Amino acid sequence: MVEPLETIEARIEAISLALVTLDGEDIPVMGQMLNDLGDLKTFAATLPLPDFGLLVGALSGYLEKIVLREISDLEPFETGIGQLQAIFRAIADQVDHHVELAPLLAHLGAFLPDATIGEPSSDQRPAGAPQTASTTVSVPPPAAAEHFSCPEADMDEEDREIVSGFIVESLESLETVEVSLIDLEQDDSEKEGINAIFRAFHTIKGVSSFLGFMRINRLAHRSENLLDKIRSGEFIVDGDVIDVILDSVDLLKRLIQGVQTGMEGGGPLDIGLNIAPVVARIEAIQAAGDMADSPIGEILVDQGAISRQHLDDALTQQKAAPGKKLGRILVEAGATSPKQVAAALREQKKVSGQRMDLQVKVDTLKLDSLVDLTGELVIAQSMLRQHPYIVNSGDQHLLHTLGQLNQITSSLQTMTMSLRMVPIKSTFQKMLRLVRDLAKSSGKKVQLRMTGEDTEIDRNMVDELYEPMVHMIRNSVDHGLETPEDREAVNKSPMGTISLKAYHKGGNIVVEIDDDGRGLNRDRILQKARANGLIDDDSRLSDSEIYNLIFQPGFSTARAVTEISGRGVGMDVVKKAIERLRGRVDIQTTAGQGSTFYISLPLTLAIIEGMLVRVGQERYVIPALSIIESFRPTAEQYYTVENKGEMILSRGKLIPLVRLETLFDTRSDFRHPWEGLVVTVEYDGQRMGLLLDELLGKEEVVIKSMGVALKHVRGIAGGAILGDGRVGLILDMAGIWELAMES
Missing domain, CATH: 1.10.287 (Helix Hairpins)
Known part of the structure; x- marks a missing residue:
C-alpha cells in the first residue's frame, strides 16, 4: 500500500502545482493534468473510500470541458483539487474525515450515485488498507444556479460609454488592489493600504449596482464587509484572509472581463460564474473571526506594551464613548506611548492642499x-x-x-x-502576485524588491515584456534560489531575495532581474552544450559566450523537470521576445551568490536610433544597439577560410565578413574590403562584419512598416523616410545572420 500512496500523492501534488502556475489556456499543461487524473483513477481502486474515485472522475470530466472550451470557470476544479488533497491526507494519516461532497460534485457537473456512502465492508477493503472512518455524504437535490439580474448587451451609445468606463476603471483598481494586498500581508499595520483596497471595492460595488451588474455587486459587497472589519480593527490580517480577498479579486476580474467580452461580441454581459464558494469563504472567515476584544489591544498586551488591566479599563471607556479609538484612550491614560500606536497609523494623514494633476483619457x-x-x-x-x-x-x-x-x-x-510612455510599475506589480504564488507552491521563502518602477517605457512594450519577465522570475524561484535549509547550510538567510530594477541608460531602458541564489553553473552549462552538440569539445569560449548558451532552444541544465520550469523553453522564449522588441539580454553571475539578467530595450518602438550607411546607391540603417565598432580594415586583416568564406580580424578575433551587396543584389563602389569600411555587429552572442561603402552618420528615424507584401523579407525590419525623401531600409540582424550563414 505504501507505493501506491506515494504515487497518488505525487500525482495530486503535480496537479496542484500545475494549477497554481497555469498561465491562460495552456493546453499542454492541461493535457498533462488529465494524464495525472487518469493515473489517479487507476490507483483510486486501491483506496478504502469510493468517493475519492468519484471525485477524481468528476474533476477529469470537468477539466475536459475546460480544454474543449465548453466552460471557462476553473474555480470548482480548484476547490475539488483542494478537497482531493484533504481526503488523501486523511487516508494517509488514518484519521477520520467527514465531507459534504454533493454540492461540489454538482458544481463539477457530476452527482453521487447513492444517497449515502459509508465505509466499505471488510471484503471490499483491499488487504493491508488502513482503517479509515466513513465519509458520510447526504445528497440534497441539486441546487439551481443562482440568478442575478444584468443589463442587456443591446444598449444605446451613451450607456455603452458608461459601461466601458466602468470596465477600465475597475480593472485598473483591481490591479492596484493586488499590490496593496501583498504589502498588507507583509505589514498588516499599513492603514493607508487597507483604505485604498476598501475604496476600490466600495467603488466597484456602488457603480455595479447603478449599472445593474448584481453578481459583481454582491461579490464586491461581501468583500467590502470583510475589509471594513479589517479596517476597524476587528480582524487580524493573516494568510487566509489575504487568500480569500485575492480570490475575490480574481473572480471580479473575470466577471468584469466577461462584461467586456459581451460588449465587444454582442453576447451576454453576465457570464454566469458561480460566486457562492468565494462568498461562503468570506462569510466563514467573518463568522470565525467575530471577537469581543480588540485585536489591537491584544497585540499591545502580547508585546508587553500594556497590561491586561490597562486593556480592560480602556475597553470599558470605549463602550461609554464608542466613537473614540482604543489607541487614543490608551495614550491619554498613559498606558502606552504615541509612538507605539502611531506605528499602526503611519502615512494615514497626507499633506493637505497638494495640487492634483488633471488627467484626460484618450482613445489609444x-x-x-x-x-x-x-x-x-x-x-x-x-x-x-x-x-x-x-x-x-x-x-x-x-x-x-x-x-x-x-x-x-x-x-x-x-x-x-x-x-x-507609461510607468513600468504595472508590469512590476504583477510579479508580486507571481512570486507569492510560486514561493507558496515550491516551499521556498522569497521576497521581491522593486526599485525604479516609475521608469517610463513605450506602452506597446508593456504587455510584450510581461511574458519574458514571468519566465525569468519562474526560473529564479525554481532554479536560482535554494530551499531555506540549503540556504542556511551555506550561511545565507532562509529568505531568498529577487530584485527588480528599472532605469534609463544611454537612451535605452534597462530592466535588471537579480537573485541571491546559487548562480549559473558554468561547468554544467558547458557539459550540457557539448552533449547537445551545440559546441565542439575543443571550443574555447568566454564566460559571456558560455552563459548565453542557456538561450539556445531546448537548452536546460535542470536535473528534473518541474511544473514551474526545466523544459528548456523559457529562456529561448525570453530571447526571442526581447529581440522582437529590438533589445538584448546580458548575464552576470557568481557561483553561490546569484545571477543578474540585464534586459536593454529602446525607449520606444516608433523611433529607432541607428547608423545610416551607404552601399552603392542604397541607404541602410543599422540599429545602434547591435553595433560594436566601425573601422577601415587593412589587407593584413582580411582572410579567406576554406568552406567558411571571407573573414575579417576584429579585436583579435576572426569574424565572418558579410557583403550587403551580395545579400541584397546591389552594386558596391569597392571590391576589396580594405577599400571600404567594416561595421562589427553582434547577434545572439555571435559577431560579424558588414562591408560598407560609407558611414553617413548617426540618426533617429521614424520606423515605417514595409507593408503586407514585403513584411516577410528576411534581413529587413522596416523602412525610414530620409531627409532627401528617399527610403532607407532598417536592417534586421537576425535575418542578416541567417542569410549570411546560408550564402
Missing part, C-alpha cells in the same frame, strides 16, 4: 494616429530643410524661420512620444 487609436502624424511632420520638415532651393537660398529670415520650425517640430515629437 487617436493617440497612435497623433504619433504617426507627428512622425510624418518630422519627415516633411526634414525634407523641407534639405531641399536644394532652401540649401542654396541666402535668405537669412527664411533660414531663421526654418530653424524655429525645426525646434517646434522636435519639441512636438518629444511630447507626442512621451504620451506613449
Whole structure:
C-alpha cells in the first residue's frame, strides 16, 4: 500500500502545482493534468473510500470541458483539487474525515450515485488498507444556479460609454488592489493600504449596482464587509484572509472581463460564474473571526506594551464613548506611548492642499494616429530643410524661420512620444502576485524588491515584456534560489531575495532581474552544450559566450523537470521576445551568490536610433544597439577560410565578413574590403562584419512598416523616410545572420 500512496500523492501534488502556475489556456499543461487524473483513477481502486474515485472522475470530466472550451470557470476544479488533497491526507494519516461532497460534485457537473456512502465492508477493503472512518455524504437535490439580474448587451451609445468606463476603471483598481494586498500581508499595520483596497471595492460595488451588474455587486459587497472589519480593527490580517480577498479579486476580474467580452461580441454581459464558494469563504472567515476584544489591544498586551488591566479599563471607556479609538484612550491614560500606536497609523494623514494633476483619457487609436502624424511632420520638415532651393537660398529670415520650425517640430515629437510612455510599475506589480504564488507552491521563502518602477517605457512594450519577465522570475524561484535549509547550510538567510530594477541608460531602458541564489553553473552549462552538440569539445569560449548558451532552444541544465520550469523553453522564449522588441539580454553571475539578467530595450518602438550607411546607391540603417565598432580594415586583416568564406580580424578575433551587396543584389563602389569600411555587429552572442561603402552618420528615424507584401523579407525590419525623401531600409540582424550563414 505504501507505493501506491506515494504515487497518488505525487500525482495530486503535480496537479496542484500545475494549477497554481497555469498561465491562460495552456493546453499542454492541461493535457498533462488529465494524464495525472487518469493515473489517479487507476490507483483510486486501491483506496478504502469510493468517493475519492468519484471525485477524481468528476474533476477529469470537468477539466475536459475546460480544454474543449465548453466552460471557462476553473474555480470548482480548484476547490475539488483542494478537497482531493484533504481526503488523501486523511487516508494517509488514518484519521477520520467527514465531507459534504454533493454540492461540489454538482458544481463539477457530476452527482453521487447513492444517497449515502459509508465505509466499505471488510471484503471490499483491499488487504493491508488502513482503517479509515466513513465519509458520510447526504445528497440534497441539486441546487439551481443562482440568478442575478444584468443589463442587456443591446444598449444605446451613451450607456455603452458608461459601461466601458466602468470596465477600465475597475480593472485598473483591481490591479492596484493586488499590490496593496501583498504589502498588507507583509505589514498588516499599513492603514493607508487597507483604505485604498476598501475604496476600490466600495467603488466597484456602488457603480455595479447603478449599472445593474448584481453578481459583481454582491461579490464586491461581501468583500467590502470583510475589509471594513479589517479596517476597524476587528480582524487580524493573516494568510487566509489575504487568500480569500485575492480570490475575490480574481473572480471580479473575470466577471468584469466577461462584461467586456459581451460588449465587444454582442453576447451576454453576465457570464454566469458561480460566486457562492468565494462568498461562503468570506462569510466563514467573518463568522470565525467575530471577537469581543480588540485585536489591537491584544497585540499591545502580547508585546508587553500594556497590561491586561490597562486593556480592560480602556475597553470599558470605549463602550461609554464608542466613537473614540482604543489607541487614543490608551495614550491619554498613559498606558502606552504615541509612538507605539502611531506605528499602526503611519502615512494615514497626507499633506493637505497638494495640487492634483488633471488627467484626460484618450482613445489609444487617436493617440497612435497623433504619433504617426507627428512622425510624418518630422519627415516633411526634414525634407523641407534639405531641399536644394532652401540649401542654396541666402535668405537669412527664411533660414531663421526654418530653424524655429525645426525646434517646434522636435519639441512636438518629444511630447507626442512621451504620451506613449507609461510607468513600468504595472508590469512590476504583477510579479508580486507571481512570486507569492510560486514561493507558496515550491516551499521556498522569497521576497521581491522593486526599485525604479516609475521608469517610463513605450506602452506597446508593456504587455510584450510581461511574458519574458514571468519566465525569468519562474526560473529564479525554481532554479536560482535554494530551499531555506540549503540556504542556511551555506550561511545565507532562509529568505531568498529577487530584485527588480528599472532605469534609463544611454537612451535605452534597462530592466535588471537579480537573485541571491546559487548562480549559473558554468561547468554544467558547458557539459550540457557539448552533449547537445551545440559546441565542439575543443571550443574555447568566454564566460559571456558560455552563459548565453542557456538561450539556445531546448537548452536546460535542470536535473528534473518541474511544473514551474526545466523544459528548456523559457529562456529561448525570453530571447526571442526581447529581440522582437529590438533589445538584448546580458548575464552576470557568481557561483553561490546569484545571477543578474540585464534586459536593454529602446525607449520606444516608433523611433529607432541607428547608423545610416551607404552601399552603392542604397541607404541602410543599422540599429545602434547591435553595433560594436566601425573601422577601415587593412589587407593584413582580411582572410579567406576554406568552406567558411571571407573573414575579417576584429579585436583579435576572426569574424565572418558579410557583403550587403551580395545579400541584397546591389552594386558596391569597392571590391576589396580594405577599400571600404567594416561595421562589427553582434547577434545572439555571435559577431560579424558588414562591408560598407560609407558611414553617413548617426540618426533617429521614424520606423515605417514595409507593408503586407514585403513584411516577410528576411534581413529587413522596416523602412525610414530620409531627409532627401528617399527610403532607407532598417536592417534586421537576425535575418542578416541567417542569410549570411546560408550564402
